[in-house]
Amino acid sequence: MSGFFLTYISSNLLLYILGKIMTETSANDSFLDDIGLIAPLYDLDFLAFPREDINFYKSLGEIYGPNILELGIGTGQIGLSLAETGANVTGVDISPEMLEITANNAQKNGTKIELVCQDMLDLKLDSNFGLVCAPMGTIQHCQTIEEVVRMFSTIEQYLAPDGIAVIDADSPNPDDFSPPPLPPIQHWSQFTHLGSENLPSKVTKTVVIEPEPATSTKHVTWHYDIATIGNNDNQVHGAGLLSRVTVEFSLLTITRNEMELAARLANLEIIDTFGDYDLNEYGEGVRLITLLRKTSK
Template sequence: MADKELSEIYWDGRHYDLINADVDKDIEFYKRLGRKYGSPVLELACGTGRVTIPLAEAGFDIVGLDISEPMLDFARKKAKARNLKIEFVNADCRNFNLSRKFKTIIFPFNAIAHLYDRKDIDACFSCVRKHLHEDGIFSIDIFNPSLKILMREPQKRFFVGEYDDPDNFGKVAITETNFYDDATQINHVKWYFSVRGKEVVRGFKMRMFFPKELDELLFYNGFK
C-alpha cells in the first residue's frame, strides 16, 4: 500500500473520533448558544458530527457542512445509528449556497485555522453573512497561538497522545513536529502515527490568528 493510502487510513473518521475522544467540553456552550439565538443552526467544518450530533439530539434543527465526503459519510452513519435525521452537506465553507438563513452559525474547534490567507477568510465570511439571519450570531472557536510552540526546533518531536487502533492493531502513539512561517502566519505540522513498530506521517497546516486580528477581519467583512 502506498504511503498516501496508509496516511489516509490514519485520518479517516474512525481515527479522528478516537484521537479526539476527550474533546467534548464545548458541546454545552453550543447548546446554550443555540438556546439563546435559536434554530436553525449551521455548523461549518462539521467533520464527523462531533458537535452536530449532540446538538441534534438536544432538539436543534442543525445542518452540518464539510469539504470532506469521507468524514461526512462517517457522520451520517453515526446519525443513522442514533435515528437522527440530519442534513449533512458536502461543500467548501468558502463557497456554498444553502438557499436559507440560519440564526446560529458555528465554526468550532480551530477549523478556521485551515483558511490560510485573506482571500479564503473573506470568501468564507461573505458566505456566512449571506446565510446569517439579521438577528443571528456567528461563533468562532480558535486558540490563541502559543509562542512556545511556534518557536520549537523544527526537527524535535513532541508527544500528542495515544489511542487504541479501531482495527485491533494495538496502541497508536502520536508525536508531532512543527515549523512556523511568520511571513504567512502558517504553522506547518507533521503528525507521526506509530503502531507495531511502523510509522505513518500525516502533514497539515494551520493559520495562526493573533489577539484582535479576527476582530478586525470580522469588522472588515461587515460583522458587528
C-alpha cells in the same frame, strides 16, 4: 485511569487505512485535500482529550436555535449533539469520508441532520441560520487573511439578521512566532479494535509543528503509528504489522485584531471574545473564541 482507551473501527475502515495508507505519506499543501486519510482515526483524539466545547454550543443553540449551521463538521461530534436536542442542524465539510462517518453515526442513533459536502469558502445553501459555528480551529485552515474574509462573507450571507456566529481558534502563543524546529510531541497512545477479527491494535499519535513566523502559519504533521497486537491483553507480541499514516497541513495564526478587521470587511462586528468555554476573558485561556453578528445598519 491508564490513558489508554478502547473503541471499535469496522473492517471496512481498517481496509481503507491499511490497504490505501499502509506505506503512504500525504505531503499535500492542504490538509483538506487528504483529510479522508485520517477520518477513521480522527475521533481517537477526543477519547484521549474529551471535548470541552459541546455544552458551550448547546447553550448557544438553546438561545439562537433551532436552525444551526456548523462549518467543518468533521465526524459530527458537535453537530450530532445539537441535533439530538431537537435543533435543525446543517453540517458542512469538504471531506466525504468525514461526512460518511457522521451519517453513519446519525443513522445508528436515529438522529436527523443535513450534511453538505462543499468548500466553506464557496458555499451554496438555501437557508439562513440563527447560529453559525466554526469550532475547533476550522477558521485556521484558511491560509491567508483574504480567505478569512471570504469565510466571514459566507457566514454573513447565511446568518439570520438577529443571529450570531461563533469562531473558535487557537489563541496565538509565543511558539507560533519562534523559528523552527520544535521537538516532536507524542500526543497519545491508545488501543483500538481493528478489522473483522476484532483484535486490538495500538495507535500512537505524534505531532510535529514547524512555525513560519513570516507568513503567520504553522506547518503541522500528524503521524499515526498502528501496531497490530496478537491477542486481547493490550500488549504488543512479537513483530506484528506496523503501519504509519502521515498527514501534513498548515494552520493560520490569527490575532484578535486580524479577526476584527476581517469581520469588518465582511459586514460583521465582534460582540465579545473569550479565552475558554467557561467564558473567561480573552487572554486568560488558550482559545480565541469570537462571537459576531451582522453589522448594524
